[in-house]
Amino acid sequence: MFAEIITIGDELLIGQVVDTNSAWMGQELNKIGIEVLRIVSIRDREEEIMEAIDNAMERVNIVLVTGGLGPTKDDITKQTLCKYFHTELVFNEEVFENVKRVLAGKIPMNALNKSQAMVPKDCMVINNPVGSASVSWFERDGKVLVSMPGVPQEMIAVMTESVLPKLHARFQTDVIMHQTFLVQHYPESVLAEKLESWENALPECIKLAYLPKFGIIRLRLTGRGQNREEVKVLLEREKLKLEEILGEDIFSEEDTPLEVIVGELLKKKKLTVSTAESCTGGSIATRLTSIAGSSEYFNGSVVAYSNEVKMEILHVSSETLERHGAVSEETVIEMVKGAMKTLKTDCAVATSGIAGPGGGTPKKPVGTVWIAAGYKNEIHTYKQETNRGRSMNIERAGNNALLMLRDLLK
Amino acid sequence: MFAEIITIGDELLIGQVVDTNSAWMGQELNKIGIEVLRIVSIRDREEEIMEAIDNAMERVNIVLVTGGLGPTKDDITKQTLCKYFHTELVFNEEVFENVKRVLAGKIPMNALNKSQAMVPKDCMVINNPVGSASVSWFERDGKVLVSMPGVPQEMIAVMTESVLPKLHARFQTDVIMHQTFLVQHYPESVLAEKLESWENALPECIKLAYLPKFGIIRLRLTGRGQNREEVKVLLEREKLKLEEILGEDIFSEEDTPLEVIVGELLKKKKLTVSTAESCTGGSIATRLTSIAGSSEYFNGSVVAYSNEVKMEILHVSSETLERHGAVSEETVIEMVKGAMKTLKTDCAVATSGIAGPGGGTPKKPVGTVWIAAGYKNEIHTYKQETNRGRSMNIERAGNNALLMLRDLLK
Numbered sequence: 001m002f003a004e005i006i007t008i009g010d011e012l013l014i015g016q017v018v019d020t021n022s023a024w025m026g027q028e029l030n031k032i033g034i035e036v037l038r039i040v041s042i043r044d045r046e047e048e049i050m051e052a053i054d055n056a057m058e059r060v061n062i063v064l065v066t067g068g069l070g071p072t073k074d075d076i077t078k079q080t081l082c083k084y085f086h087t088e089l090v091f092n093e094e095v096f097e098n099v100k101r102v103l104a105g106k107i108p109m110n111a112l113n114k115s116q117a118m119v120p121k122d123c124m125v126i127n128n129p130v131g132s133a134s135v136s137w138f139e140r141d142g143k144v145l146v147s148m149p150g151v152p153q154e155m156i157a158v159m160t161e162s163v164l165p166k167l168h169a170r171f172q173t174d175v176i177m178h179q180t181f182l183v184q185h186y187p188e189s190v191l192a193e194k195l196e197s198w199e200n201a202l203p204e205c206i207k208l209a210y211l212p213k214f215g216i217i218r219l220r221l222t223g224r225g226q227n228r229e230e231v232k233v234l235l236e237r238e239k240l241k242l243e244e245i246l247g248e249d250i251f252s253e254e255d256t257p258l259e260v261i262v263g264e265l266l267k268k269k270k271l272t273v274s275t276a277e278s279c280t281g282g283s284i285a286t287r288l289t290s291i292a293g294s295s296e297y298f299n300g301s302v303v304a305y306s307n308e309v310k311m312e313i314l315h316v317s318s319e320t321l322e323r324h325g326a327v328s329e330e331t332v333i334e335m336v337k338g339a340m341k342t343l344k345t346d347c348a349v350a351t352s353g354i355a356g357p358g359g360g361t362p363k364k365p366v367g368t369v370w371i372a373a374g375y376k377n378e379i380h381t382y383k384q385e386t387n388r389g390r391s392m393n394i395e396r397a398g399n400n401a402l403l404m405l406r407d408l409l410k
Numbered sequence: 411m412f413a414e415i416i417t418i419g420d421e422l423l424i425g426q427v428v429d430t431n432s433a434w435m436g437q438e439l440n441k442i443g444i445e446v447l448r449i450v451s452i453r454d455r456e457e458e459i460m461e462a463i464d465n466a467m468e469r470v471n472i473v474l475v476t477g478g479l480g481p482t483k484d485d486i487t488k489q490t491l492c493k494y495f496h497t498e499l500v501f502n503e504e505v506f507e508n509v510k511r512v513l514a515g516k517i518p519m520n521a522l523n524k525s526q527a528m529v530p531k532d533c534m535v536i537n538n539p540v541g542s543a544s545v546s547w548f549e550r551d552g553k554v555l556v557s558m559p560g561v562p563q564e565m566i567a568v569m570t571e572s573v574l575p576k577l578h579a580r581f582q583t584d585v586i587m588h589q590t591f592l593v594q595h596y597p598e599s600v601l602a603e604k605l606e607s608w609e610n611a612l613p614e615c616i617k618l619a620y621l622p623k624f625g626i627i628r629l630r631l632t633g634r635g636q637n638r639e640e641v642k643v644l645l646e647r648e649k650l651k652l653e654e655i656l657g658e659d660i661f662s663e664e665d666t667p668l669e670v671i672v673g674e675l676l677k678k679k680k681l682t683v684s685t686a687e688s689c690t691g692g693s694i695a696t697r698l699t700s701i702a703g704s705s706e707y708f709n710g711s712v713v714a715y716s717n718e719v720k721m722e723i724l725h726v727s728s729e730t731l732e733r734h735g736a737v738s739e740e741t742v743i744e745m746v747k748g749a750m751k752t753l754k755t756d757c758a759v760a761t762s763g764i765a766g767p768g769g770g771t772p773k774k775p776v777g778t779v780w781i782a783a784g785y786k787n788e789i790h791t792y793k794q795e796t797n798r799g800r801s802m803n804i805e806r807a808g809n810n811a812l813l814m815l816r817d818l819l820k
Contacts, residue, residue, distance in 0.1 A: 011621050013446045014588070015436030016630065016665065019429060022451070026425030036423045037458070041432070041449035048447070072602045072620050073609060112599045112606075151622075153798060178424070189522045192482045199483060210482050211421050212561075220426065255426065275692075275713075281699025282685075282692030285713045289691025292767055292800055294715075300723075301713035303685075303695045309710035309753060313723065343719060357702055388563060390702055 001173040003029055003062035005039045006052050008077055009150055012041045012067075021066050021155050028164055033173030034062060035224075044068055049080045053145065061143050062167060067150030069133035071112035078120065078136070081147055085138055087122040092134070095119055099132045130157045137166070144170065175228045179235050180255035181219040183246060184403060188212045191219075198241055203234055214396045216403075218255060251406065258402040259287040265409045266297035266347075271375075273405070274343035275301040276314050276335040278326065279353040279369055284398045299343045304335065314338030327352050327364050329381050332372035340374055347375040347408065349401040355390045369397045373404035380404050411583040413439055413472035415449045416462050418487055419560055422451045422477075431476050431565050438574055443583030444472060445634075454478055459490045463555065471553045472577060477560030479543035481522035488530065488546070491557055495548055497532040502544070505529055509542045540567045547576070554580065585638045589645050590665035591629040593656060594813060598622045601629075608651055613644055624806045626813075628665060661816065668812040669697040675819045676707035676757075681785075683815070684753035685711040686724050686745040688736065688762040689779055694808045709753045714745065724748030737762050737774050739791050742782035750784055757785040757818065759811040765800045779807045783814035790814050 005025055011017040022039045029036055037060055042048045049068075056063040068077030082088055096117035103113060116132040119125045126135035131154035138145040146163055148155050183191065188210055192199075199208050205225050211218040221238055223231040243250060252261055266273055275284045285301035288294055302313050307326055310316040316334040324330040335350035353369025360366035367387030373380050384400055387393060415435055421427040432449045439446055447470055452458045459478075466473040478487030492498055506527035513523060526542040529535045536545035541564035548555040556573055558565050593601065598620055602609075609618050615635050621628040631648055633641040653660060662671055676683055685694045695711035698704055712723050717736055720726040726744040734740040745760035763779025770776035777797030783790050794810055797803060 010617075010619055010632075011630070012433070013436050013449065014440050014630075014632075015433035015438075015446075016590075016621060016628070018433040019449075023422070023425035023428040026423050028425075030424050036425075037453065038462075039423065039429075039449075039451035043447065052448075070620065071599045074617070074619050108600070110599060110603045112602050153802060180426075189481045189520060190518070192522050193520045207420075207484070209420055209484050210480065211426060218426070220421070220424075222420075222424075277692075281704075281708075282687075282695030282711055282713065283699075285692030286696045289693075289713070289715065290801065290804075292765075294691075298691075299716045300719035301692055301711070302723075303692065303699070303711035303713070305699065305705050306709045313710075313712075313752065342723070355702075391700065392563060394700075 001034045001062065001171050002037045002060040003034050003064060004037055004056040004060045006056060006063065006065045007039070007041045007150065008044060008049060008065065008067035009041075010043050010074070013043050021150065021152055024152070024156065025064060025159065028159060029167075030176055030178070032164060032168045033176050034167065034171070035174075035176060044074050044076055046076060046080050046083070049077065050084055053081075053084055057140070057143055057145065061171065063143070063145040064163075065145065065147045066155055069147070069149045071116055071132070077147060078118070081136060081138070081145075082120050085120065085122060085140070087120050089118040090121045092117055092119045092125055095125060095127065095134045098127050098134070102130070102132050126158060126162045128154055128158050129161065130154050135162065137163075174224055174226060175231050176222065176224045177231050177235055179221045179239055179253070181242065181246070181250045182252040182255070183217045183219055183249050184215070184251050185249050186217055188217060191217055195242075195245065198245060202238060205231070206234060206238055214392065214399050216399060251403070257287070258399060258406070259291055262402050262406050262409075263288065263291050263294055263297060265406060269409060271346040271409070272297050272299050272344075274299050274339045274345040274348045276339035276348060276350040277301060277303050278305060278310070278335070278351055279355040280351045280394050280397050280401070281305070283394055284349060284351070284401055287398060287402070299345050302339060302342065310335065313342060315341070325364070327354055327368055327370055329370055329383070332370045332381060333379055336372040336374040336379060347373070347405060349373045349405050351397050351401055353384065353393070353397060355393045356387055357390060367393055369393060371397060371401050371404060373401060373408050375405075375408045378408060380408060411444045411472065411581050412447045412470040413444050413474060414447055414466040414470045416466060416473065416475045417449070417451045417560065418454060418459060418475065418477035419451075420453050420484070423453050431560065431562055434562070434566065435474060435569065438569060439577075440586055440588065442574060442578045443586050444577065444581070445584075445586060454484050454486055456486060456490050456493070459487065460494055463491075463494055467550070467553055467555065471581065473553070473555040474573075475555065475557045476565055479557070479559045481526055481542070487557060488528070491546060491548070491555075492530050495530065495532060495550070497530050499528040500531045502527055502529045502535055505535060505537065505544045508537050508544070512538075512540070512542050536568060536572045538564055538568050539571065540564050545572065547573075584634055584636060585641050586632065586634045587641050587645055589631045589649055589663070591652065591656070591660045592662040592665070593627045593629055593659050594625070594661050595659050596627055598627060601627055605652075605655065608655060612648060615641070616644060616648055624802065624809050626809060661813070667697070668809060668816070669701055672812050672816050672819075673698065673701050673704060673707060675816060679819060681756040681819070682707050682709050682754075684709050684749045684755040684758045686749035686758060686760040687711060687713050688715060688720070688745070689765045690761045690804050690807050690811070691715070693804055694759060694761070694811055697808060697812070709755050712749060712752065720745065723752060725751070735774070737764055737778055737780055739780055739793070742780040742791060743789055746782040746784040746789060757783070757815060759783045759815050761807050761811055763794065763803070763807060765803045766797055767800060777803055779803060781807060781811050781814060783811060783818050785815075785818045788818060790818060
C-alpha cells in the first residue's frame with residue numbers, strides 16, 4: 001500500500017521552515033505497512049495544489065496533505081480541496097465548539113477564528129484535540145485523501161489519535177519490517193567492502209541501506225512481503241549473519257539516539273552522570289536531559305567556557321592550564337574528575353576544544369577536541385581531529401563522548 | 411526564474427532522515443532571485459527518479475538533485491542520470507585525484523571509492539572540495555540539471571563555491587526580496603485581525619506570510635518584480651506602515667535567532683552572561699554557544715537538575731527549596747543570582763520547571779516553568795504555563811528566557 005505526502009506552505013519553499021512532518025509521518029506509516037512513495041512540498045497557490053493532488057491521487061491510494069489550514073489569508077488548502085472535490089465550505093457546530101474550547105482563556109474569539117469552523121461539506125471531519133484547524137478525510141474511487149494542519153504538534157496529535165488507526169482499519173497492507181544497526185569504527189566505503197559479498201547474496205525482498213552520520217553509520221535492513229512471519233524469519237536470518245561479520249562494532253540494534261542508550265545503561269546500573277563542557281557548550285547535557293525521566297541518573301553539568309570557571313568550579317589547576325592549555329588531555333582529565341567530584345556523580349564526560357571557525361593555531365587547529373569519559377577511577381581520553389564546521393565539530397564531540405561513556409559502562 | 415529540488419533517498423521516505431538540504435537551498439536560491447516551485451523527495455528507484463526528473467524538466471528551467479551519489483549499491487542517481495541524458499559513465503582523472511586527496515590518511519582506497527571517479531560523459535563535472543562524490547551539471551534545451559551529493563556539508567560546499575555562482579551567471583532572474591519581522595506578545599489570529607486592513611491594501615506584488623513558532627510570530631513580506639529599486643521602495647513603504655502598527659512588539663527585523671540578537675546586545679554593551687538551568691537542561695547554554703565568538707560574552711553555565719547542585723553550586727537556600735519547591739519564583743530568583751555570582755557575570759537567566767511528561771502535580775501541572783532573567787540588581791520573572799510536550803516546553807522556556815534577557819538589556 002502506497003502513500004504520498006503533500007506539504008503546503010510558501011515557508012517550506014523559501015526555506016524558512018524545515019519540513020520535519022514528512023519524516024515523522026513516513027516512520028509512522030511504515031509501522032502500519034504503508035510505504036511513502038513520494039513527498040512533495042508546494043506553495044500556497046491554488047493551481048499548484050490542484051495539480052499536486054491530482055498527480056498524487058493518480059499514483060497512490062493514500063494522499064496525506066499538511067498545511068495551509070491556518071486562519072490567515074495566505075492559507076487556502078481548505079478552499080482548494082473543496083474545488084477539487086466539487087464541494088463547498090459549510091459551518092460545523094461541533095468544530096466551532098472545539099475552536100472555542102481550544103482558544104478558551106487564551107485569546108478572544110474573532111471572525112478569523114470563527115472561519116476555522118467552516119469545513120468541506122462532503123467529507124468526514126475529524127476533530128483536532130490540540131488546535132483549531134480540523135482534519136478533513138475525503139474518499140473517492142476507493143482512494144483516501146486526508147488534509148491535516150501543518151503545525152507539527154497538531155499533525156502528530158491527529159495522526160496518532162485518528163488518522164493512523166483509521167488508515168490501518170481501512171486498508172489491507174503489505175508487511176514492511178526494518179532492522180537498524182548502529183555501527184562504529186568504520187568509514188562508509190570500508191564497511192561496504194566488508195559487507196559486499198553478504199549484501200550481494202541478500203534475498204530479493206530484503207534491501208540494505210547505509211546512513212552515515214557524524215562518525216556513526218546506521219545500517220538499515222528492510223524486508224517486505226505479504227506474510228509477517230516469513231519476512232520476520234528472513235530478516236532474522238540476515239541479522240544473525242551481519243552480527244557475525246561485525247561483532248562488537250554494532251553498538252545498537254535499534255535506531256536509538258546515543259543519549260537513550262547511555263541513559264538506559266545508567267538506569268540499569270543505578271549510576272549517576274554529569275558533564276563538564278567547554279566547546280560543546282552544554283549540548284551533551286541538553287541531549288541527556290532531552291529524555292523524559294533523565295533526572296533519575298542526571299545530576300547536572302558545568303559549562304565551563306572561561307578558564308576561571310574551569311578552575312573555580314571544576315578545580316582544574318592553573319598549572320595544568322598554563323602548561324598544557326585549555327585544549328589538552330591533561331585539562332579534560334581534570335575536568336572530568338572535577339565534574340564527578342563537584343556534581344557528585346559516578347561517571348562523567350568532559351570536552352575542551354576549538355569548535356571554530358576562529359581560534360585555531362598551527363599546533364591546535366580548528367576541529368581539535370579533547371574528550372574524556374570517566375567512571376570512578378577509570379578515565380578514557382580521545383583526541384578528535386579534522387574540522388567539519390562548528391556545529392558538526394560540536395555534534396561529533398558529543399557522539400564521541402557518549403560512545404566513550406557507553407564503552408566504559410559496558 | 412523557477413527551480414525544482416529533487417532529493418533522492420529511501421531514508422527520506424521512511425523518515426529516518428529529515429530533509430534539511432531543501433530548506434537551505436531554498437533560502438540561498440531566493441537570494442539570487444530563483445524561486446523554488448516544488449520540492450520532491452523520492453526513493454532510490456530508477457523509474458521513480460526518471461519520472462521525477464522528467465516532470466521537473468518540463469515544469470521549470472532549473473532542476474537541482476541531491477542524494478544517491480554514495481559509493482554503495484543502493485545509490486543509483488549517477489547511472490540513472492546517464493540513462494535519462496543518453497550518456498554513459500567514464501573515468502575522470504581529475505575527480506580520481508580529488509577522491510584520493512579527500513580520503514588521504516583517513517581510509518584506504520578500495521574499488522568502491524574508485525567508482526566515485528566514474529562520472530557522466532556529457533556533462534560539466536564540478537569538483538567536491540569536501541567529499542568524494544562529484545557534481546554533474548547537465549544542460550538541455552536551455553534548461554539546467556545539477557546533481558549534487560546529499561550529505562549536507564558537501565551539498566553546502568559545492569552550492570556555495572560553484573553551483574550558486576554558476577546559476578546566477580547563467581540565468582537572468584526576477585528580483586525577489588524578503589523582509590522578516592519577529593513579533594512577540596500575539597497569538598496568530600489576534601495579530602491577523604490587527605493587520606487585516608493593512609494586509610488587504612498590500613500591492614499585488616507584495617505577499618504577507620505568518621510563521622508562528624513557540625510564542626514568536628515571524629511575519630514575512632515578500633516582494634517580487636523586475637526592477638530591484640522598485641521592489642525595494644514598495645517593500646520599504648509597507649515596512650514603515652507595519653512598524654507603525656506594531657511598534658515595540660516587533661523585536662527584530664531580521665530573521666535572526668534569539669541567541670544571536672542577545673549575543674549582539676551583550677557584545678555591544680560589553681557584558682557577560684551565564685545560565686542556571688534546571689528543566690531546560692543546558693539548552694539555553696547550547697543555543698548561546700552555538701554562535702561563533704560567543705566566548706567573548708559567555709562565561710559558563712550550571713545545569714542544576716538535582717536540588718543538591720542548586721544548593722551547593724548556585725547557593726539556593728534549602729529553606730527556599732523546602733518552603734516553595736524547586737519550581738517556584740523564589741527558587742529561580744536565587745538561581746539567577748547564584749549564576750551571576752558563581753560564574754561572575756553581569757547578567758544571567760535561570761529556569762526551573764516540569765518539562766514532562768511526568769512529574770506534574772495539581773498545583774504545578776506539567777508545563778509549568780518559572781523563568782528569571784537578571785541584570786545586576788534587576789531581576790524579572792515569568793511563569794510559563796500550558797503543556798505542549800517536553801521538547802516544546804523546553805524550547806519555549808528558552809525563547810522566553812532570551813526574550814526576557816533582551817528586554818532587560820534594552
